[in-house]
Each structure stands twice: as structure tokens, then as C-alpha cells.
Amino acid sequence: MSRAFRVIDVGLRTGRYNIAFDQAMLELHQEGRIGDSLRFIHFEPVALVGRHQSLSAELDLEYCREHGIQTGRRITGGGAIYLDRGQLGWALVFGREAFGGDSLGEVARKLCEAAAAGLCSLGVEARFRPRNDIEVGGRKIGGTGGFYDGNSLLYQGTVLVDFDSAAMFGALRVPQVKTAKRGLDSAAQRVVTLRELLAERTPSIAQVQQALLEGFRAHLGLQFEPRSASECEVQRAEELHDTLIGRDEFVAEIDGPPSGGDVSMGTHTGPGGTIVAYLRREARGRRIGQVMITGDFFVAPPRLVFDLESRLRGLELDEMGAAVEAFFAAQTPGTLSVTAADFRHALEAAVGASAVPPLR
Numbered sequence: 374m375s376r377a378f379r380v381i382d383v384g385l386r387t388g389r390y391n392i393a394f395d396q397a398m399l400e401l402h403q404e405g406r407i408g409d410s411l412r413f414i415h416f417e418p419v420a421l422v423g424r425h426q427s428l429s430a431e432l433d434l435e436y437c438r439e440h441g442i443q444t445g446r447r448i449t450g451g452g453a454i455y456l457d458r459g460q461l462g463w464a465l466v467f468g469r470e471a472f473g474g475d476s477l478g479e480v481a482r483k484l485c486e487a488a489a490a491g492l493c494s495l496g497v498e499a500r501f502r503p504r505n506d507i508e509v510g511g512r513k514i515g516g517t518g519g520f521y522d523g524n525s526l527l528y529q530g531t532v533l534v535d536f537d538s539a540a541m542f543g544a545l546r547v548p549q550v551k552t553a554k555r556g557l558d559s560a561a562q563r564v565v566t567l568r569e570l571l572a573e574r575t576p577s578i579a580q581v582q583q584a585l586l587e588g589f590r591a592h593l594g595l596q597f598e599p600r601s602a603s604e605c606e607v608q609r610a611e612e613l614h615d616t617l618i619g620r621d622e623f624v625a626e627i628d629g630p631p632s633g634g635d636v637s638m639g640t641h642t643g644p645g646g647t648i649v650a651y652l653r654r655e656a657r658g659r660r661i662g663q664v665m666i667t668g669d670f671f672v673a674p675p676r677l678v679f680d681l682e683s684r685l686r687g688l689e690l691d692e693m694g695a696a697v698e699a700f701f702a703a704q705t706p707g708t709l710s711v712t713a714a715d716f717r718h719a720l721e722a723a724v725g726a727s728a729v730p731p732l733r
Contacts, residue, residue: 376471378409379600380586383607388419388445388456390610393618395527396448397609398466402525406605409471411589411597413582414462418537419443420544423451423518424675427667428628436543446624449529450671451505451518451646455544459535459566461581463488465528469521477521477673481505483593484528485517491588492532495581497570504645505671507532512565520673532581535568627667635662639722645711646670648719654690661688666719670711677704681716690724693717 383394391414401407420442422431428444431453437444442455456462465484472480485501492499492507492514499515502508507515507530519528547563568575576584589595617623636653648668655662664682672678684700685693694717701713 376409376467376594377596377598378411378465378467379407380411380413380597381600381602381606382413382415382582383602385415385417385458387417388421388443389619389624390614391416391462392421392445392447393614394606394610395464395466395529396613396618397606398464399448399522399525399527401603401605401609402466402468403523407466407603409467410465411586412464412466414464415458415578416456416460416462417443418455418457418540419445420453420455421445421447422453422624423447423449423669425450425667425672425678426453426627426669428625430629430667431546433544433546440540440543442540442544444624446618446626448618448675449518449520449527450669450675451516452669453545454516454531455536455541456531457536457540459533459537459568461532461534461578463530463532463582463585465519465526467526469524469526471526477519477526477671478504480526480528481517481519484530484589487588487592488515488517488530488532488585489588490592491584491586492567492581494584494587495567495571495576496574497567509565509570513563514565514567514570518671520671520675522674532585533564533566534578534581535566535575627665637723637726639719639724639726640668641715641719641722643711643715643718645715648711648715650716650719650723652720652723659689661685661690661693664720666716668719670715672711685720693720693724 398410420432420437422428424447432444472483482501485507489499489501489507497509499507499509505517506513515530515532517530519526586597636651639650641648646669648670651665652661653663664685666678666682681700685696688696697717698713
């Protein structure tokens with residue numbers, strides 16, 4: 374495949390602005406106002422939760438406030454991450470036909486393998502680790518994620534060139550299970566940077582950018598044309614930032630699970646990530662009054678989870694399983710790996726669980 378992508382770079386920005394710019398690119402690509410594109414992204418210190426995660430469950434908000442770390446919510450799924458000037462972000466926006474209509478999982482594999490090959494040219498043995506990581510020697514040097522929205526795909530990644538490890542692990546609440554299942558003693562052992570691997574041979578951010586471009590060229594046949602961001606992108610990004618993504622209300626949209634005697638919680642972890650479901654019951658415990666689904670997973674479009682929550686409200690508990698199956702059967706979601714069964718398992722675990730203790 375030979376396909377032309379423009380390359381843009383708008384410089385160092387806040388996390389919320391960068392997310393707004395991602396959304397702007399996706400919308401404008403859907404409208405046919407921009408073509409297939411790759412953007413390199415540079416961050417002021419920020420801790421970001423995934424689209425479906427609970428803010429205070431994933432981030433130490435007091436630490437972030439005390440250390441001047443902005444918080445934000447991504448438009449993609451997945452887990453919480455910390456970013457600063459020592460990391461390089463990249464985002465591709467392109468049409469579904471670019472990879473012959475491949476599934477999201479297959480596109481993710483191709484992009485991650487190409488990015489890993491580019492990093493190998495810098496002198497490290499980078500490899501793709503399903504479902505969405507790039508690793509060196511079993512340690513994460515980059516994470517990725519994305520989703521289809523209509524005929525357009527947004528796929529993002531990061532590269533750990535250097536970073537403030539104290540800030541990263543102070544800002545994030547990293548579950549012990551994530552490190553324990555890999556035989557690691559601490560979250561710090563889970564990640565690695567180019568600086569740790571290469572010391573005085575550490576490449577500049579510009580060199581990392583070129584290595585990624587070469588990886589995409591060599592392994593995917595993509596051709597790149599440097600450009601400036603268009604006026605319509607800048608304007609749309611500013612609008613999205615000021616009216617939605619940059620607002621505290623959006624960032625805290627999911628924050629703090631419901632609790633009380635009529636609320637129960639269930640979790641399910643599978644190949645596609647962890648899903649946490651909260652159920653508030655009514656009608657003497659026989660009917661679903663409220664549903665909240667959070668976790669570290671990817672679905673496309675992201676709105677799908679909120680639609681599922683709405684669909685389940687008011688149902689009898691014994692109707693829930695069939696309703697979940699029917700909901701997904703009527704959709705054409707571009708999920709990365711979570712399935713209707715994964716959501717059903719988490720929800721059924723909540724039905725069988727004890728009440729969540731009240732928050733103190």
C-alpha cells in the first residue's frame with residue numbers, strides 16, 4: 374500500500390488542548406475537510422484518564438494539584454497515563470479503507486509493529502505486545518489506543534523518551550494487580566525509557582519522530598508530507614477545548630462510584646481489559662435503577678458504553694443478560710477486544726455481589 378499522509382506538529386500544549394485537537398482532527402476528517410494525517414504531540418505535565426475511567430479512582434488528585442499537574446480525560450479508552458515534555462505522542466487519523474477494512478485489532482497490530490520497528494532503528498529491541506503496548510525486554514516503552522467513528526479511525530501512541538518517574542507514580546494510582554501479574558515488584562519496573570536504555574546515546578525528540586516515520590514508511594508503505602495545521606483545525610480545537618474537553622465538568626464526568634445499601638459492584642478482566650460495573654437497584658432489589666460502567670478497555674464508538682447504561686436502566690434483573698446480548702447484536706462496534714460477554718460477566722458479578730460500602 375502507498376498512501377499519502379500529511380504530517381503536522383503544533384508544538385508544546387496542555388493535555389486538554391491536545392485532546393481537543395485530536396477530536397477536531399477526527400471530526401474534520403469525517404467531514405472531508407482534512408485528509409489522512411499524522412500529528413506529533415508534545416505535552417505539558419498532565420495525568421489523563423481513559424474515556425470510561427473514574428477520575429478519582431485512577432488519579433491522586435491532591436498530588437496533581439500540589440505539583441501543578443493538569444488532569445484530563447481522553448476521547449479514547451484504555452488506562453490512565455502521565456505525560457510530560459519527556460514523552461512524544463503521535464496520532465494518526467485516516468479512513469477505514471486505508472488498511473483494506475481490517476478490524477481495529479488488526480490495524481492496531483500493524484501500526485504497533487511498524488512503530489516498534491521504527492524504534493528498533495534507534496538501537497533498542499522494541500516489540501508489539503498485544504493488546505496495545507510496545508515493549509522492550511518485557512517493559513513498556515509506549516502505549517497505544519484508538520477507535521473507529523464512522524469511516525474514520527483515530528489511533529494514538531506514546532514513546533517514553535525520558536520522564537519524571539516520581540511525578541508519574543505520584544499522579545497515577547497504579548493497581549498492584551497490573552504489576553503483580555507480570556512478576557514486577559513496583560510500577561516503576563513496568564516501564565522503561567529510551568534514556569534508561571541508551572544513556573548518552575539517547576536520541577532527541579526530533580530523531581524519535583523520524584524513526585517512527587521511517588517505521589511507518591517501511592512497514593506500511595505510508596508516504597508523508599510535512600504541513601502546517603489548517604485554520605479550521607485550530608478553530609475547531611479551540612472551540613472543543615473551551616466548550617467541552619477543556620472544562621472540569623467533562624474531566625470529572627465519571628468520578629467516584631455510586632455507593633450505599635442498594636448498590637453493588639462487579640468486575641471482569643479478560644484479554645481486552647478490565648470492566649467494572651456498578652448497579653443501583655430499586656423496586657425492592659428486583660429492578661435496575663442506575664448502571665455505571667467504568668474500566669480500562671477500548672470500545673468504538675466511545676458513546677457505546679453510555680448507550681448500554683441507558684438501555685439497562687429500568688429493566689428487571691433477570692432481563693439484564695439477554696438485554697446486553699441484544700444490545701450488542703444490534704450494533705456494529707469496532708471494539709478492540711472486549712465483547713458482549715465481557716460486559717455481561719461484569720454486570721452479572723455485580724448482581725451477585727454485596728453492597729458497596731458508603732463513601733466516607
